[in-house]
Amino acid sequence: MTTEFNRIITLLRKERGITQKQAAADLGVSQALLSHYEKGIRECGLDFVVRVAEYYDVSCDYLLGRSPDRNGLTLRVxxxxxxxxxxxxxxxxxxxxxxxxxxxxxxxxxxxxxxxxxxxxxxxxxxxxxxxxxxxxxxxxxxxxxxxxxxxxxxxxxxxxxxxxxxxxxxxxxxxxxxxxxxxxxxxxxxxxxxxxxxxxxxxxxxxxxxxxxxxxxxxxxxxxxxxxx
Structure with a gap:
């Protein structure tokens, strides 16, 4: 998993004003596991990436750092x-x-x-x-x-x-x-x-x-x- 993932999911949560405990409950994981994901200690599966994308209404490409656009668009001139x-x-x-x-x-x-x-x-x-x-x-x-x-x-x-x-x-x-x-x-x-x-x-x-x-x-x-x- 790209190292951008842990940074971006932390950013999205903090910008939304959601506690780690609340986000973990909404995403169906323990707070300890979400903390490990946010710190990059553990890698998650693709199913969790999809859940996070739906939860924050962003694309998987954005979560993985493959696109700077929240919708995953490729920026053209x-x-x-x-x-x-x-x-x-x-x-x-x-x-x-x-x-x-x-x-x-x-x-x-x-x-x-x-x-x-x-x-x-x-x-x-x-x-x-x-x-x-x-x-x-x-x-x-x-x-x-x-x-x-x-x-x-x-x-x-x-x-x-x-x-x-x-x-x-x-x-x-x-x-x-x-x-x-x-x-x-x-x-x-x-x-x-x-x-x-x-x-x-x-x-x-x-x-x-x-x-x-x-x-x-x-x-x-x-x-x-x-x-x-x-």
């Missing part, structure tokens, strides 16, 4: 909503979150268009990894600030996640630098020509009329923050 189309794109009570989201989102449009022009899958993967872990870190800090939130949402332990995620970002950044320097990092051919990244402020404005202003503002705001470290 066309299934991912555009940030601009999201109904929660305007935030309550303040324009600041909306403005910053637009600055970042519009800048990412330029970044990924340039990455696509490189046709280097390793470069795209490493940049995406860096950005994904950065979002993960900020989300986990927010999530973990409330003691009522179930820590079992995450598989990396509280003692390791911050240092490990920073190390993952450093590794991704180093790999990006190596790829751009022409070194072979993954399966893609070494990148010997970076002419696809030739740009000026004028060319950015011409090529990305809708987004270049956001990128320039993001650069300005970032460098203000960086200069404060002097």
């Amino acid at each position: 066309e299934d991912i909503p555009s940030p601009d189309a999201a109904r929660d794109s305007i935030y309550r009570g303040s324009t600041l979150p909306t403005m910053n989201k637009k600055l970042i989102s519009n800048s990412l449009n330029i970044l990924y268009d340039k990455l696509g022009a490189s046709q280097n899958s390793d470069l795209i993967s490493e940049v995406s990894g860096y950005l994904s872990v950065a979002v993960y870190k900020m989300f986990r800090l927010l999530y973990s600030s409330n003691a009522k939130n179930a820590s079992s949402l995450f598989s990396v332990s509280n003692g390791r996640w911050n240092g490990y995620s920073s190390a993952a970002m450093d590794t991704a950044e180093a790999n990006v630098a190596a790829i751009l320097a022409g070194e072979e990092v993954g399966s893609s051919a070494p990148m010997k020509d970076t002419s696809c990244f030739a740009m000026t402020s004028q060319s950015l404005e011409q090529d990305y009329r809708l987004y270049s202003g956001s990128l320039m503002m993001l650069i300005k705001n970032s460098e203000k923050r960086i200069d404060k470290q002097k």
